[in-house]
Amino acid sequence: MSDLEKDEITEKEFDSVEEMREEQIDNKFAQCTELLERKRYAEFARVIEEMNPVDTADFFSELPYHQIPTVFKLVKKGRLADIFAELDTEIQEKIIHAMTDKELAYIIEDLFLDDAVDMIEELPANVVTRIMRVATAETREQINKFLAYPEFSAGSVMTAEFISLNKNMTCSDAISYIRRTGVDKETVYTAYVTDERRIIEGTVSFKDLLFAKVEQRVGDIMDSEVIFASTVDDKEYVADTIAKYGLLAMPIVDKEQRLVGIVTVDDAIEVIQEEATEDIEIMAAITPSDKPYLRTGVLETWKNRFPWLLVLMLSAIFSSAIITHYETAIGTYAILTAFFPMLMNTGGNAGSQSSVAIIRAMSLGEIEKRDFFRVVWKEFRVSVLCAVGLGSVCFLKTIAIDFKFQATEVLANGAVQDNLMIAFIVSVTACCAVIFAKFIGTVLPMGAKKIGLDPAVMASPFITTIVDTVTLVIYFAIASQILNF
Amino acid sequence: MSDLEKDEITEKEFDSVEEMREEQIDNKFAQCTELLERKRYAEFARVIEEMNPVDTADFFSELPYHQIPTVFKLVKKGRLADIFAELDTEIQEKIIHAMTDKELAYIIEDLFLDDAVDMIEELPANVVTRIMRVATAETREQINKFLAYPEFSAGSVMTAEFISLNKNMTCSDAISYIRRTGVDKETVYTAYVTDERRIIEGTVSFKDLLFAKVEQRVGDIMDSEVIFASTVDDKEYVADTIAKYGLLAMPIVDKEQRLVGIVTVDDAIEVIQEEATEDIEIMAAITPSDKPYLRTGVLETWKNRFPWLLVLMLSAIFSSAIITHYETAIGTYAILTAFFPMLMNTGGNAGSQSSVAIIRAMSLGEIEKRDFFRVVWKEFRVSVLCAVGLGSVCFLKTIAIDFKFQATEVLANGAVQDNLMIAFIVSVTACCAVIFAKFIGTVLPMGAKKIGLDPAVMASPFITTIVDTVTLVIYFAIASQILNF
Numbered sequence: 001m002s003d004l005e006k007d008e009i010t011e012k013e014f015d016s017v018e019e020m021r022e023e024q025i026d027n028k029f030a031q032c033t034e035l036l037e038r039k040r041y042a043e044f045a046r047v048i049e050e051m052n053p054v055d056t057a058d059f060f061s062e063l064p065y066h067q068i069p070t071v072f073k074l075v076k077k078g079r080l081a082d083i084f085a086e087l088d089t090e091i092q093e094k095i096i097h098a099m100t101d102k103e104l105a106y107i108i109e110d111l112f113l114d115d116a117v118d119m120i121e122e123l124p125a126n127v128v129t130r131i132m133r134v135a136t137a138e139t140r141e142q143i144n145k146f147l148a149y150p151e152f153s154a155g156s157v158m159t160a161e162f163i164s165l166n167k168n169m170t171c172s173d174a175i176s177y178i179r180r181t182g183v184d185k186e187t188v189y190t191a192y193v194t195d196e197r198r199i200i201e202g203t204v205s206f207k208d209l210l211f212a213k214v215e216q217r218v219g220d221i222m223d224s225e226v227i228f229a230s231t232v233d234d235k236e237y238v239a240d241t242i243a244k245y246g247l248l249a250m251p252i253v254d255k256e257q258r259l260v261g262i263v264t265v266d267d268a269i270e271v272i273q274e275e276a277t278e279d280i281e282i283m284a285a286i287t288p289s290d291k292p293y294l295r296t297g298v299l300e301t302w303k304n305r306f307p308w309l310l311v312l313m314l315s316a317i318f319s320s321a322i323i324t325h326y327e328t329a330i331g332t333y334a335i336l337t338a339f340f341p342m343l344m345n346t347g348g349n350a351g352s353q354s355s356v357a358i359i360r361a362m363s364l365g366e367i368e369k370r371d372f373f374r375v376v377w378k379e380f381r382v383s384v385l386c387a388v389g390l391g392s393v394c395f396l397k398t399i400a401i402d403f404k405f406q407a408t409e410v411l412a413n414g415a416v417q418d419n420l421m422i423a424f425i426v427s428v429t430a431c432c433a434v435i436f437a438k439f440i441g442t443v444l445p446m447g448a449k450k451i452g453l454d455p456a457v458m459a460s461p462f463i464t465t466i467v468d469t470v471t472l473v474i475y476f477a478i479a480s481q482i483l484n485f
Numbered sequence: 486m487s488d489l490e491k492d493e494i495t496e497k498e499f500d501s502v503e504e505m506r507e508e509q510i511d512n513k514f515a516q517c518t519e520l521l522e523r524k525r526y527a528e529f530a531r532v533i534e535e536m537n538p539v540d541t542a543d544f545f546s547e548l549p550y551h552q553i554p555t556v557f558k559l560v561k562k563g564r565l566a567d568i569f570a571e572l573d574t575e576i577q578e579k580i581i582h583a584m585t586d587k588e589l590a591y592i593i594e595d596l597f598l599d600d601a602v603d604m605i606e607e608l609p610a611n612v613v614t615r616i617m618r619v620a621t622a623e624t625r626e627q628i629n630k631f632l633a634y635p636e637f638s639a640g641s642v643m644t645a646e647f648i649s650l651n652k653n654m655t656c657s658d659a660i661s662y663i664r665r666t667g668v669d670k671e672t673v674y675t676a677y678v679t680d681e682r683r684i685i686e687g688t689v690s691f692k693d694l695l696f697a698k699v700e701q702r703v704g705d706i707m708d709s710e711v712i713f714a715s716t717v718d719d720k721e722y723v724a725d726t727i728a729k730y731g732l733l734a735m736p737i738v739d740k741e742q743r744l745v746g747i748v749t750v751d752d753a754i755e756v757i758q759e760e761a762t763e764d765i766e767i768m769a770a771i772t773p774s775d776k777p778y779l780r781t782g783v784l785e786t787w788k789n790r791f792p793w794l795l796v797l798m799l800s801a802i803f804s805s806a807i808i809t810h811y812e813t814a815i816g817t818y819a820i821l822t823a824f825f826p827m828l829m830n831t832g833g834n835a836g837s838q839s840s841v842a843i844i845r846a847m848s849l850g851e852i853e854k855r856d857f858f859r860v861v862w863k864e865f866r867v868s869v870l871c872a873v874g875l876g877s878v879c880f881l882k883t884i885a886i887d888f889k890f891q892a893t894e895v896l897a898n899g900a901v902q903d904n905l906m907i908a909f910i911v912s913v914t915a916c917c918a919v920i921f922a923k924f925i926g927t928v929l930p931m932g933a934k935k936i937g938l939d940p941a942v943m944a945s946p947f948i949t950t951i952v953d954t955v956t957l958v959i960y961f962a963i964a965s966q967i968l969n970f
Contacts, residue, residue: 016718017738050710054730179695188692189674206691207673210664225535233501243758245539246751248733253502265750266731269757273728276761277845280768284841284945285834293846294856298863302870305838312834313875313915316827317886323823324888330819337815337822338808341829341953342801349770349797349946353790356769360762361778371779378783385787390798401802403809430798460769460945461834468826 029059036071045074053079057086065091069098081110088295089122096127105134113139114159114267117146154238155231157271158252158261163191167201167219171212178206187264190249193222198258200226200251228253231260238263239271240365279363283356283459285312312461318469326476329485336479339398339426343475346394346430347467350386351437352460354379359445359455369450376442383438391431398423425479433471440466514544521556530559538564542571550576554583566595573780574607581612590619598624599644599752602631639723640716642756643737643746648676652686652704656697663691672749675734678707683743685711685736713738716745723748724756725850764848768841768944770797797946803954811961814970821964824883824911828960831879831915832952835871836922837945839864844930844940854935861927868923876916883908910964918956925951 028051035044048056056075060068060083072095075083084092084107096104108116108131120128120143132140142160149155163185165174174191182188191209193202202222212221228251229238242250242265249262278288285308289296296304323330323337330337358375361367367375403419441463445455479485513536520529533541541560545553545568557580560568569577569592581589593601593616605613605628617625627645634640648670650659659676667673676694678687687707697706713736714723727735727750734747763773770793774781781789808815808822815822843860846852852860888904926948930940964970 016722017713017715018718018722021712052710052712052730175695182692182696188695207667210660210667210673225537227506227537228502230502233503237501237503243751243754245537248750265733265754266728269728269750269754272754272757273761273849276758276765277849280761280765280841280845283765283769284837286838286842292849292851293842294851294859294863298866298870301842301863301867305835305867306871306874309831309834309838309871309875309919310878313827313831313879314882316830317882319826320823323825324820327819327823330822331816334812334815334819335809337825338805338812340808340822340825341804341957342798344826344829345801345946345949345953346794346798348949349794350790352769352945353771353794356765357771357778357786360765364758364762364777366777366779374779378779378786381783382786382790385783386791386794389791390794393795394798397799397802434794460837461830464830464833468830472826 025055025058028055029062032059041074045076048074049076049079053082054086056083060087061091065094069095073098077106081107081112081115085111085115085119089119090295092119093123093127096123096130101130101134104131105136108135109139112159112161113142113146114157117143117156120147149231152234152236153231154229154233154235154252154263155261157235157238157267158231158263159267160261161185162249162251162259162262163188164194164198164259165191165204165218167193167195167217167222169218170214171209171216171218171221172214174204174209174218178209187249187262190247190262192251192259192262193218194259200228200253200257200259202226203251205248226251229263230255235263235271236275236363239268239275242268243272244365275363279359279456282454282456283359285309285461308461312465315465316468318465319472322469322472322476326480326485329476329480329483332485333422333479333483335403335422336425336475339429339475340472342394343426343429343433343471344464344468346390347433347437347471348460348464350383350434351441351463351467354383354438354441355445355459355463358442359459362445362449362455367446369446372446375446376439379438379442380435383435386438387431387434390434391427394430395423395427398426421482425475425482428478429471429475432474433467436470436474437463437467440470510540510543513540514547517544526559529556530561533559534561534564538567539571541568545572546576550579554580558583562591566592566597566600570596570600570604574604575780577604578608578612581608581616586615586619589616590621593620594624597644597646598627598631599642602628602641605632634716637719637721638716639714639718639720639737639748640746642720642723642752643716643748644752645746646670647734647736647744647747648673649679649683649744650676650689650703652678652680652702652707654703655699656694656701656703656706657699659689659694659703663694672734672747675732675747677736677744677747678703679744685713685738685742685744687711688736690733711736714748715740720748720756721760721848724753724760727753728757729850760848764844764941767939767941768844770794770946793946797950800950801953803950804957807954807957807961811965811970814961814965814968817970818907818964818968820888820907821910821960824914824960825957827879828911828914828918828956829949829953831875832918832922832956833945833949835868835919836926836948836952839868839923839926840930840944840948843927844944847930847934847940852931854931857931860931861924864923864927865920868920871923872916872919875919876912879915880908880912883911906967910960910967913963914956914960917959918952921955921959922948922952925955 028047032044032047035047060072063071068091084095099107120131132143135143146155163178163182165177169177178188178191189206191204191206192200193204194200202219202224203226204218204222208221227241227245227247229241230253238250241247242263247265249264251259252261252263254260281288287304287308289300289304358367399419444458444463448455448458513532517529517532520532545557548556553576569580572580584592605616617628620628631640648663648667650662654662663673663676674691676689676691677685678689679685687704687709688711689703689707693706712726712730712732714726716737716739723735726732727748732750734749736744737746737748739745766773772789772793774785774789843852884904929943929948933940933943
């Protein structure tokens with residue numbers, strides 16, 4: 001066997017699991033579809049039972065809508081809530097409509113409170129009324145409390161299922177207590193020590209309990225430096241803190257400092273992904289939406305995009321006005337307009353590099369308010385370096401390439417002298433545009449944050465509009481001086 | 486007390502914890518600085534010991550560089566590795582230089598393997614040589630194995646500290662085994678069941694062990710539907726899978742399917758944040774960098790940005806060429822140039838909305854290859870809706886506002902007829918530009934993915950350049966037909 005052949009075999013063995021897994025899931029889905037078609041429902045229920053609830057939910061989502069409620073009834077009772085929680089609201093609604101009150105009540109009580117609340121927030125009023133009617137008084141009260149938390153808040157993503165211990169318990173008592181009560185809790189791996197007023201005193205990880213001596217008191221091994229947040233803190237703060245400190249969950253307290261819930265790491269990841277998507281969308285002049293791309297209708301997508309395009313289009317009246325003002329001069333020096341796209345794009349790109357870098361750094365907490373001048377000074381030096389480089393290349397390029405496209409009759413009237421001057425005007429403008437754009441791209445997002453606006457709004461499209469206008473002003477100011485118009 | 490006053494108090498009680506915590510940390514830092522200044526080192530060591538290692542690392546990072554190694558020696562032994570792992574590589578290097586071989590060996594052995602490898606990857610060769618010299622043979626071998634995994638791979642972010650069980654153990658044996666061996670493992674909450682060849686057979690969560698009957702066998706309660714990945718899978722796949730299924734850790738196997746490590750949820754969050762930053766940077770025409778914004782030098786920042794600006798600037802020769810080609814016509818109809826910025830920006834913004842939305846949806850796994858036509862068809866309908874709206878408003882705006890800025894001598898020669906025609910040309914071009922831009926913005930990222938390129942490269946700046954050129958071609962094609970030039 002040649003070395004080459006050996007290499008190929010090694011490559012093959014090294015294949016990634018990602019595609020294999022996709023194939024496995026596709027096969028599983030095909031098997032499920034077949035079982036349903038052949039009406040072998042008991043077997044289908046068995047296959048479903050062994051699948052991960054997330055995959056099962058994916059399978060349900062691919063079924064024709066009218067079929068979902070019937071198929072969902074085949075799911076074994078113990079799995080119902082797990083799968084239900086993973087479905088899109090529209091499908092959940094479809095299923096609820098086909099359920100008896102008893103079935104609905106069972107699901108509602110079995111769902112984790114945060115999943116139930118997430119769903120209720122998006123369901124139409126009549127369905128919510130029905131849910132509230134079938135829920136137990138206790139669940140109803142809790143749901144109502146959770147519904148009151150604003151959408152941005154830690155309260156809106158927390159769950160009420162957590163374990164609280166008393167500091168006087170011994171570790172072995174604590175472990176048996178967790179064993180007795182912990183089955184339904186969303187995480188049993190971090191427990192919270194509270195006093196009789198439910199005020200949080202410390203945290204203790206299951207690992208600590210496990211490795212402690214059985215007779216030690218919880219109060220002796222707990223970590224009393226608790227990292228917590230309040231229900232009204234921004235959920236992004238909670239998610240970032242969980243990420244920063246590598247926590248599995250973060251306790252949430254109410255205004256009286258009483259422990260009312262926890263945010264778990266899986267919810268934190270969701271928040272982190274949502275917030276990144278939101279930033280990206282706002283930076284691209286799109287109103288953020290909670291829904292996945294393919295679940296957003298055409299009209300809704302249009303509604304999220306059109307107003308921004310409209311405002312940005314209308315804001316171009318400034319650049320139009322400047323150009324129109326110099327209409328007569330342009331009649332004489334039409335070649336000047338050939339550099340509009342280059343100048344405006346270069347300015348826009350330079351500005352968006354700075355703004356995007358800074359917006360992202362701010363949302364990752366890498367830049368704080370006190371770093372303002374350091375950031376401006378850094379961006380200024382970068383902008384000068386970029387400007388000098390771009391200006392020089394621009395000068396050469398203008399002379400070497402751009403003028404080649406001129407019609408010969410224009411070139412005829414001794415244009416060489418003019419061309420050098422125009423190349424000079426263009427490249428000096430490019431320099432100024434880059435420096436100005438990077439300055440604006442630095443200052444606007446940081447300023448927005450200072451006055452409590454979302455910095456992401458100050459990204460590329462917004463900056464482009466300002467930079468375009470200023471670039472044109474600089475361009476014509478220099479040109480009119482040199483060419484005397 | 487008036488209602489207003491009551492409200493104010495409630496508001497105050499509802500204050501968020503975020504700012505309070507920032508203040509607490511600032512105070513703690515001030516206290517530490519003071520203790521250091523007064524040379525009360527024992528007390529300083531005690532305060533540090535109670536602080537979270539992440540915060541302590543932040544404190545060290547703010548000290549003057551030359552002071553760090555001395556202060557670091559005050560940290561109690563048990564805390565050294567935890568704090569050390571959180572520091573930036575430059576600071577780690579500084580500290581290593583000041584350490585004796587014995588101290589260094591202690592830290593290296595105490596670090597989690599993935600943290601040690603992360604550090605070694607960025608240290609200069611001579612420091613790495615020294616680390617390898619002081620490490621035990623076993624650690625050295627493991628480090629070398631980990632260093633061989635490519636940067637994008639699951640292998641590069643996994644950790645070798647995990648718990649493996651045998652399926653014939655009883656649950657109570659398993660728990661005592663974990664108690665005996667688990668202290669150093671990065672997570673004890675998920676254990677992996679392997680056979681004698683170390684091939685993975687199942688996972689069992691600590692929760693399952695805890696709630697099982699003590700005499701049950703691990704093999705009976707384990708979940709044999711293991712979600713795993715290979716060392717050569719993309720780390721992004723691993724992170725997204727952890728997020729999707731809400732896992733605390735994901736097992737990683739080598740080419741012979743043997744369990745060699747796990748990726749924990751805290752590392753997955755880091756990957757998710759890094760990848761989002763990378764996408765955002767590439768979309769803004771910046772070469773991504775691993776380092777935080779303020780830790781990147783001016784020259785490095787310049788190097789990440791300048792080449793893109795240069796290429797994009799040079800690519801503007803196409804739009805310049807088109808405009809130059811029509812120089813004579815522009816001499817007559819200079820007013821046409823007033824709409825360059827508006828047309829190009831509208832096209833660019835429309836295109837970047839689509840491309841960014843699609844790039845993000847692809848990276849979140851919301852769009853698969855098979856959805857290609859669905860996505861194109863959706864974007865086409867959205868683009869037509871946007872185009873019609875923008876075209877109409879554009880026509881009205883052009884007539885009502887833009888012509889007002891013309892110099893009177895231009896307006897004099899019976900310009901009304903011309904103006905209507907020009908407004909028509911402009912708005913039809915805007916329509917076409919929006920539809921074309923959204924098409925390009927849809928097709929390019931998906932095409933890039935298909936041929937294995939990073940879709941993020943096909944975002945705004947790249948699309949702007951194409952859209953600019955095509956918009957100008959459409960503009961002059963329509964104008965030359967209607968105005969006969």
